[in-house]
Amino acid sequence: TVYGNVGELSTTVFDFIVIGGGTAGAVVANRLTERLDFEVLVLEAGPTNDGVLDSMVPAFPVKLFNTAYDWNYTAIIPGMAGVDTRSSNYPRGHILGGCSSHNAMYYTRGSADDYNATVTGDAGWSWEYMLPYMLKNEKWSPPADMHNTSNEFDPSVHGFSGMVFTSLPGFPQPSDDMVLAVSKQLPNDFPFLLDMNSGRPLGLGWYQGTIGNGTRSSSATAYLSETFTARKNLHIVLNTKVTRVHPTSEVDIPRFNTVEISGSSTRLIATKELILSAGAIGTPQILMNSGVGDHQELQSLGIQTVVNLPSVGKNFTDQPYVIISFSVSSNNTLDNLANNATLQAEALAQWELTRTGPYVNGGPNQISWSRLPMDSSILKEFGDPSAGPNTPHIELTPQTGRIFLPNLPNRHFISTGIQIVTPASRGTVSLNMTDPLGDPVINLGFFTAGFDLPAMREGIRLAQKLFSAPIWKGYIIERFSPPENTTTDEGLDAYIRSTTFSSLHAVGTAAMSSEDADYGVVNPDLLVKSTTGLRIVDASVLPFITCGHTQAPVYAIAERASDLIKEDWK
Ligand SMILES: Cc1cc2nc3c(=O)[nH]c(=O)nc-3n(C[C@H](O)[C@H](O)[C@H](O)COP(=O)(O)OP(=O)(O)OC[C@H]3O[C@@H](n4cnc5c(N)ncnc54)[C@H](O)[C@@H]3O)c2cc1C
Structure with a gap:
């Protein structure tokens, strides 16, 4: 079922909550609900893709920029000798299907x-x-x-x-x-x-x-078509922006299970896992606002550190x-x-x-x-x-x-x-000092x-x-x-x-690394290090950028991640 807001839900407790119904999130939601005993909630900040002509016509994606279907971010391109630092539009899909509903295909x-x-x-x-x-x-x-x-x-x-x-x-x-x-x-x-x-x-x-x-063809038209949204165990709430995720208790290894959303006091609970699929900009922003990030940076923003993971928001890579x-x-x-x-x-x-x-x-x-x-x-x-x-x-x-x-x-x-x-250059996604829940600061590092x-x-x-x-x-x-x-x-x-402007292929801001690496955000099973209950499945886990456009790798990662999750909860 697809809902317009969380008030329409009949329960606040699910097995899995997928944060972001974008390219990867739609895949995970589809594959997990193949298991009829899994109740899955998807929270998507944007509206439906259904009937959006500019998303359907292959020649029209640019028409979606600077509309309600776009996050309308601005990014920084660092200056160099003789050229000032400048800013550039940084579109991202704010729509069911995420960037796959809004990209150049x-x-x-x-x-x-x-x-x-x-x-x-x-x-x-x-x-x-x-x-x-x-x-x-x-x-x-x-x-x-x-x-x-x-x-x-x-x-x-x-x-x-x-x-x-x-x-x-x-x-x-x-x-x-x-x-x-x-x-x-x-x-x-x-x-x-x-x-x-x-x-x-x-x-x-x-x-x-x-x-x-x-x-x-997008993750929304393919993985969240009516055939699948008709599944009784799949619940999709549109127009719902997640601000933070919270652990149950701050013991040695925090177990994340609670989702806070913008403009509502409703708390949503996942009994098995929270899956962050908010993309290479949204995912590190939610993590940092939740106290998962570089301790010193969080401290300077007055955010209490839950897990000190300095790599969150670093290693931003784009072409x-x-x-x-x-x-x-x-x-x-x-x-x-x-x-x-x-x-x-x-x-x-x-x-x-x-x-x-x-x-x-x-x-x-x-x-x-x-x-x-x-x-x-x-x-x-x-x-x-x-x-x-x-x-x-x-x-x-x-x-x-x-x-x-x-x-x-x-x-x-x-x-x-x-x-x-x-590219060998790396940029960052960091919180806005004056408004951590508003648009993050995206430095392309080009x-x-x-x-x-x-x-x-x-x-x-x-x-x-x-x-x-x-x-x-x-x-x-x-x-x-x-x-x-x-x-x-x-x-x-x-x-x-x-x-120069961007290819709009942001990746790497919650990078995968080996279990014992001293950098990185998720382990090879995409679980956030030093936590339980929290997994990331989207472009942010790529340790470096693949040598092309990034949706196909994201789809494949999401397909494999779905199998990893099912395997862990079989
Ligand atoms: C304009 C453009 C053109 C591109 N062209 C191509 C191309 O031609 N080929 C290609 O391979 N790649 C292309 N890309 C890149 C590719 O589409 C992305 O790398 C890929 O789709 C990213 O998938 P994702 O699941 O990581 O993130 P997304 O698809 O962005 O999904 C993230 C989802 O989470 C939602 N979200 C974010 N924050 C929150 C929050 N706080 N609460 C709730 N929901 C949230 C978003 O609205 C979005 O739906 C393009 C990207 C853009 C922006």
């Missing part, structure tokens, strides 16, 4: 190296053990336009009977043939990659997205993102759709009628993944932050149009996003470690190389942003520093 698992890195010493998180959970999550489906997809993906690495729809792009883009020709013309730098979810994402291949029938754009001689670009209300109305009408047309795509139709060369001076100087030799450092997302560069003149463009997917800035510079040069393949001759007129004459390291650095 890229489906990228990361590399096998990411999972095999022996950070926790628990082989259960290795690629071999996690692949079945990835397949359990995934329901591969035909693209919206039903085109022939042979040679566009490798069926042997996909799940066809899981929960969340995935598919190839369902509408051609004007640049498809040219981008793919690059892999033939410059095969050393951009070899064709049949499938970027095989565990070795290196090369240029087709985008895969969490889209089915031309519509966004810096820069866009470069070139003006082109063709007028067949996505700029047409972006600038023409009549075309937009036609595209929406087509989508509403048949779930086809230009609005079925969430991003670019191709993605390119590259490593810095073995002999790169950057790797020599700063070391390799990637998890292994089959892991890219740089992602390029070429497509026509200006993407997010609205200030370009009214001409036609081709652009690419450039992301450093293995470019505070030596690797990231020169790597981004190389990313720009790599993108330049991609667009210098013979196929673009006559099509590309000039680089517009940054201008052609920005070629020196200093010039590129200035461009990077002033235009």
Whole structure:
């Protein structure tokens, strides 16, 4: 059952309370209620996803920013020589399904190296053990336009009977043939990659997205559809923000079982476990407000320490993102759709009628993944932050149009996003000194470690190389942003520093570490260290960022975590 507020509940005691009905929380709620003897409550701060058009149409997620479906956070990008510290919007899904109801739908698992890195010493998180959970999550489906997809993906690495729809792009883009020709013309730098979810994402291949029938597939549409919310043991309360969790008594090892919510004196009790799935921003905020965090920081806020875990809110990791754009001689670009209300109305009408047309795509139709060369001076100087030799450092997302560069003149463009997917920099999530329960302070920490800035510079040069393949001759007129004459390291650095924004892939703020590590927040079973009854299942447990977009790893973690919980309470 889905309720609008806690007052509608007939009891305040449950076996499990899942805090946050987002990407991970929805998975856990679904899987735990497969056990009919488990009563599960989900508390979600945001409203329902049901009927929210901007969440359903794959091309529309940006329309959800700065609305009631978004937490509307602001984040700090630290300053550097010559560039002041600045702030940037930091969207997060404030809606059932969380970020999966509001993201750009890229489906990228990361590399096998990411999972095999022996950070926790628990082989259960290795690629071999996690692949079945990835397949359990995934329901591969035909693209919206039903085109022939042979040679566009490798069926042997996909799940066809899981929960969340995935598919190839369902509408051609004007640049498809040219981008793919690059892999033939410059095969050393951009070899064709049949499938970027095989565990070795290196090369240029087709985008895969969490889209089915031309519509966004999210944790809410997949794991909390009416079939599942009809379960008698699943209770979901919307519009309910959790402020703190409390232990029963402050004995040596506190046992957390009580949930406090904003604007209500009702206390909710979990007899078995509290599961924090509030995401990489929400989870550390709730922990710190509950007295779980760095003792000194908590003391300075007047919060009594229940468990001294200095790693809470630290190790924040996200990938810096820069866009470069070139003006082109063709007028067949996505700029047409972006600038023409009549075309937009036609595209929406087509989508509403048949779930086809230009609005079925969430991003670019191709993605390119590259490593810095073995002999790169950057790797020599700063070391390799990637998890292994089959892991890219740089992602390029070429497509026509200006993407997010609205200030370009009214001409036609081709652009690419450039992301450093293995950043070495770390940021923080901390409580707001004047209002600990209000928006936390998010410091993205971008470019505070030596690797990231020169790597981004190389990313720009790599993108330049991609667009210098013979196929673009006559099509590309000039680089517009940054201008052609920005070629020196200093010039590129200035461009990077002033235009970088976030990939919105926050992870790591309640990181998993081995039982005996002197850092980290949860053990390899995702239980909060030095506590009982409190588990974390969301992006915050990732010890480092996977080399791509983060929803697929979060889904797989949540699937495995559900099994771990069921195993503990069988
Ligand atoms: C705009 C955007 C675009 C992105 N694009 C992509 C992409 O294309 N591909 C990709 O793989 N990844 C993408 N990501 C990242 C990816 O979606 C996230 O890493 C992933 O979904 C996080 O899952 P989660 O379960 O950790 O958190 P979330 O999905 O954010 O879930 C947390 C939930 O908890 C709720 N919550 C938070 N605090 C509280 C509280 N105090 N009380 C009650 N409820 C609370 C939230 O409202 C939310 O529903 C994107 C993210 C954003 C924001």
